[in-house]
Amino acid sequence: IxxxxxxxxxxxxxxxxxxxxxxxxxxxxxxxxxxxxxxxxxxxxxxxxxxxxxxxxxxQTATMGGGRQRVDVGGAWLQYPSKNPVRRYLHGVEQLETPTDSIALYDEDGNEFDGARISEIQAGMIRRAATCDEVVTPSDPALTLVDVMPMLQQDKIECSSDPEERLAAMLLRTTVENYMASSVEQLSGFVARYIGVGGDFVPPQNVLKQGxxxxxxxxxxxxxxxxxxxxxxxxxxxxxxxxxxxxxxxxxxxxxxxxxxxxxxxxxxxxxxxxxxxxxxxxxxxxxGFGLLDKVVLRFPSIFWKEDVHFLTCATPDRSEVSMFLSLAGINEPILVGFHQGLAALENEELGDGELREKAMAVLRRMYGPGIPEPCEVICTRWGTDPMSLGSYSAPQVxxxxxxxxxxxxxxxxxxxxxxxxxxxxxxxxxxxxxxxxxxxxxxxxxxxxxxxxxxxxxxx
Ligand SMILES: Cc1cc2nc3c(=O)[nH]c(=O)nc-3n(C[C@H](O)[C@H](O)[C@H](O)COP(=O)(O)OP(=O)(O)OC[C@H]3O[C@@H](n4cnc5c(N)ncnc54)[C@H](O)[C@@H]3O)c2cc1C
CATH class of the missing domain: 3.50.50.60 (FAD/NAD(P)-binding domain)
Structure with a gap:
């Protein structure tokens, strides 16, 4: 029927x-x-x-400290501040210049190195890479950045016997990966062109106090x-x-x-x-390509780190660590913004907030000793698993x-x-x-x- x-x-x-x-x-x-x-x-x-x-x-501007402090947990830097078209909507917002060479640099054991000296070595590496044929006239769409800049390869870094060269390579790798939200193995060899131009591929950029x-x-x-x-x-x-x-x-x-x-x-x-x-x-x-950059924002009871620099970086071979921090001490906030990116961030997104906070704290303890205070507040982003973004921003990946x-x-x-x-x-x-x-x-x-x-x-x- x-x-x-x-x-x-x-x-x-x-x-x-x-x-x-x-x-x-x-x-x-x-x-x-x-x-x-x-x-x-x-x-x-x-x-x-x-x-x-x-x-x-x-x-996205998040608030911390019961609403007293504002932090951008997504896009944060106003690039080319004097001509950025968004500046006309930022009346009354205080800006902090954050040149990338304002950096305190540590090795994986927490020893501080002379940032200027390491930058010099890095500039030499970039100059050498800039003359390579594949960088001058790129023709192979499958080549990655580590193909054209072998000094950034993981095994080369691990085997390097010169501590300063090794540190310079790790710092360059962290900076590139952070800026491009991608691991160097994901990036196109084409990127070496940008790095080569003037050796300073991160443009002038300001952080906004009120976000x-x-x-x-x-x-x-x-x-x-x-x-x-x-x-x-x-x-x-x-x-x-x-x-x-x-x-x-x-x-x-x-x-x-x-x-x-x-x-x-x-x-x-x-x-x-x-x-x-x-x-x-x-x-x-x-x-x-669509890259991934995530933040671990830590608010402390007081500032315990070097106050006269904007970036604290622990050059480490382990890229799953949260090893680079933006300090907001320059705008009188006891806040560090930690970064992780690329393939490592993809894996890290599966961790809970407690584990991510520990990752960041372990690195900070190496740099500033075991007695540093615990953070009073932590914000961890997961832009890669957020269904409304599924990543952070487009990137020149292969x-x-x-x-x-x-x-x-x-x-x-x-x-x-x-x-x-x-x-x-x-x-x-x-x-x-x-x-x-x-x-x-x-x-x-x-x-x-x-x-x-x-x-x-x-x-x-
Ligand atoms: C961690 C991080 C750090 C960054 N740092 C910087 C920086 O320092 N300086 C800088 O200039 N840029 C930075 N960026 C990049 C910058 O934030 C982005 O390029 C920019 O905000 C993208 O704007 P958009 O309008 O293209 O996309 P979005 O801001 O993503 O806007 C798209 C909108 O579409 C919505 N949407 C998605 N799916 C749907 C759907 N199915 N239906 C309806 N709505 C939907 C989303 O919710 C979103 O609101 C950063 C990004 C991230 C994630």
Missing amino acids: FFRQNQNIAITMAEKADVLVIGAGMAGLSAANRLIDDNLNTNLKVVVLEGRDRVGGRV FGAALDALAGGLDVRLEHVVTRIEILEDGSVKVSTKHGKVFEAQKAIVTLPLGVLKSGSVEFVPPLSERRRLAIKRT SEEGFDLGLEDAAVLAGPIGKSVYFAGEAASKQPGLIHGAYNSGIRAAGEIERDGLATEATGH
């Missing part, structure tokens, strides 16, 4: 907007902000859909941001309009959408595109598809789909990996939409 079942079909009415912005990080907020600012007379309806319960994405929170507030203020709206599907309809569905069954329709999903989320395929993304864009998503030596993938990631879906975000920017890259990409995407034209009467506003 066959029973005819009642079909229980829920019909969800779509909410209409002119433009949907997916993601309320720097890119999404700057895009939405620009669209609203440029269209004040037309009542443009811009809706920002954000999966988290907060704005900012990979920029980036002020910029986020300024950008998000007045925008229609819907928090806890995890987007699952983005569909281009026959008439070119865009339908966006969320995890909890809400549906939105707009003339156009700006997608600012992190590269890690795009790689995971957790958001379905209908029709599917082009093969070329899928190649760019697969081939572009993927299964090799490395994009022509540097064309970022432009592919940034290109629109017809006049319907536009893309922004740090990986789709000209300054990949950076806050101002994300910001600029949002402005660019808003400009593309304005160039292609919007029919403002569509939503009846």
Whole structure:
């Protein structure tokens, strides 16, 4: 006997907007902000859909000490401070210059070394690497940084008999891995070019005493941001309009959408595109590396470390250790921000907060002795397992598809789909990996939409 079942079909009415912005990080907020600012007379309806319960994405200012201290646990440095476009949203925020040569350097036994002398040796290594053919004219997309700079290889470092050379190699490796959020074995040989230029590949960068929170507030203020709206599907309809569905069954329709999903989320395929993304864009998503940098932020009752430097680094062959720290003593905060990155961070993310704190403390005890105080508060990030980022920022890694030596993938990631879906975000920017890259990409995407034209009467506003 066959029973005819009642079909229980829920019909969800779509909410209409002119433009949907997916993601309320720097890119999404700057895009939405620009669209609203440029269209004040037309009542443009811009809706920002954000999966988290907060704005900012990979920029997040946490509070410590009962709200007295603020620390950026995601993006933290304002790079090229005098010309960074985000600076206009940082009124009243105090900045601290943190040159990378302001460093106290220790070996794995806690002996302090002369940082200037080690930097000199390091500069020699970089100069030698810069003349190698593969660095001058890269041609093999499979070559990694350790192929072109063998002095950074683990076994070379372990076997080195000259303590200063060894220390210089370890310091260079830590600095590169930290900046690129990747292990040297993951990075393309192409990176040696950046290191080679002037020998100082980390640009001027300031830390913000009150954090980036002020910029986020300024950008998000007045925008229609819907928090806890995890987007699952983005569909281009026959008439070119865009339908966006969320995890909890809400549906939105707009003339156009700006997608600012992190590269890690795009790689995971957790958001379905209908029709599917082009093969070329899928190649760019697969081939572009996505690095991992995590922080262990420790607040102490008082400052016990060297106060006149910004960085404390214990050059150690064991990369699973939390061995590099940014000191916030310069802004009178008894806070150290420890870093771990690349493949080591991937493994470390499985540890609990207590174990991560111990990793950092073990290194600090080597540098400053067993009697140092215990931290009163600890924050550990896990950007790699966070489903809303699945990594920290894009990085020039060698993927299964090799490395994009022509540097064309970022432009592919940034290109629109017809006049319907536009893309922004740090990986789709000209300054990949950076806050101002994300910001600029949002402005660019808003400009593309304005160039292609919007029919403002569509939503009846
Ligand atoms: C630990 C760390 C340190 C860094 N340090 C620096 C630094 O010092 N200086 C610097 O310039 N840059 C730094 N960066 C990089 C910088 O933070 C990022 O490049 C930038 O913030 C990225 O902005 P975005 O808008 O492209 O992406 P995001 O900020 O990731 O914004 C994308 C938004 O999309 C949301 N989202 C994801 N999936 C969905 C979904 N399915 N539905 C709806 N919403 C979704 C996310 O929650 C997020 O809010 C750092 C990053 C990290 C993680």
